[in-house]
Amino acid sequence: MSRQSASKNDRINIVGTGIFGLSTALHLARRGYKHVTVFYKQPYYITQYSYFNGCDGASADINKIIRSAYGSQTEYQHLSTEAIASWKQWNSDLEHGVDVLEGMSSNDRVFIQCGSLNLTDGDALPDFERATVKNMEEAGHRNTQLVTTEREHQKIATSKGMGSAMDPFLRSNRGKPNVGVLDSTGGFAIADKACCLALHQARNFGARFVLDLIAGAFDSFVTSPNGDTIGITMKDGKQHLAALTIMACGGWTPSLLPQLDSLCEATAGSVFIYKIPRTSKLGDSLSPKQFPTWLWKVRDGVEGGLYGFPRDEEGYLKIGYRGTKYTNPKPQEDGIERSLIKILAQAMQVVRRFVPEYLPELEEEGIDVALTRVCWYTDSFDNHFVIDHVPNKRGLFVTTGRSGHAFKYLPNIGNWIDDAIEGVGSTRPAIQAWKWRRLEGAKGARALANVPLVDTRVTTGRTADDIAFGIKYLKTRDIECTEPMKRIIGLSAAN
């Protein structure tokens, strides 16, 4: 066990209840750590990880892609395979009524295996997809990566009930190229439900949660005279001393932990949501039974970088843009980015070009973008997680980074994080890749201040709804709205 580690009887603070905080808490509590407390500045028992209820974290979402396809990055392929087994176990537990969360039933699922399609607009499979097919085969996952243009693979897809997922945009019918690979192990997580389930499980194993706008909001570290981190102070002024504090604040982490400066930065992802009416004939063809999750030209820079989902139970059809993820380097006292109320013009442009070409039925039915969201990634400059003790800060650990794809690891990443905390298996390539390191950092070419933005109907981040929720929350608890609280819930001083 590492010199900096905590013992099972020590107090451990975790700040943030996105997937990193949740999974860490779940696995620590499962390993027998008796005093794990997780802090978060929203009452998730009420908001249920729904961004329609004003949740701000990247993990609070309707759905997230799950895939094994990782090109030559076999450490992440392995991690995904492990995660998918756990997602299936969670589904099976739900089905058999094991530890079902209140409000969920044995009909609920948190993972839908509808396949995940990687598409290009070129004539040949890109290197990444070729590497995925090869590496999955070599790892023994034969016939899981199905090339859309190969007749034999089309037959295999049909035998798996995924025939239509090989060409969900009906490209062949339209006489257009349809070149890609269907990862038949993939699909999507029902993100909000999965987070609620993980929180419930962590609590059942004994982790404690302080989910409160004020008492759960991190303010500063408590430091000993020799510089060690010995706890945290929250916005209510209360101190929570602990042998180990784990920072897992997603896009907010770099501003709360400036030591991450050259390693990670918060970047903006643009999300567009269409609403398919219940009466629409597209309801079936866009349902997960027929339509996979998909990624289109996802490594082709600003003019590509789209991904999407089948419609969900409510009819929401989500398309995201990550061709370029912009930064918003406006210094904020509390680390929250509030100036961003518009969606990137470039993202809107790529979606507007893609939809008429690939999903013309939406326009034929007069279905347009219903709402948009800006969601914060925590990108590391070398695209690996940062999971390590903070150097020269005994008692402080961080888990963040490369956050464009971490959701799929909700069930298992905590086990790896706990190994890193304990110093177990530290020679494994993944743990080595996630160690604290110094990188170049990014310059300001992608700063939001330098790129055009467009108005859209609804954006979240700090919306009127969030603010209304914050005010209601304070009122129902009879709490006076002081200036620091106004800043937390996103009110300007004038309100």
Ligand SMILES: Cc1cc2nc3c(=O)[nH]c(=O)nc-3n(C[C@H](O)[C@H](O)[C@H](O)COP(=O)(O)OP(=O)(O)OC[C@H]3O[C@@H](n4cnc5c(N)ncnc54)[C@H](O)[C@@H]3O)c2cc1C
């Ligand atoms: C647009 C977008 C699309 C994505 N799509 C996918 C996908 O399809 N598949 C996939 O696997 N992954 C996907 N990801 C990545 C995935 O969502 C992230 O990797 C993951 O959710 C990050 O979790 P986290 O715990 O680091 O952060 P978060 O989920 O952001 O949680 C951090 C939490 O800390 C809280 N916090 C901040 N400051 C404080 C404070 N002072 N006090 C207390 N709490 C605080 C925040 O409010 C936040 O809720 C996507 C990410 C984005 C942004």
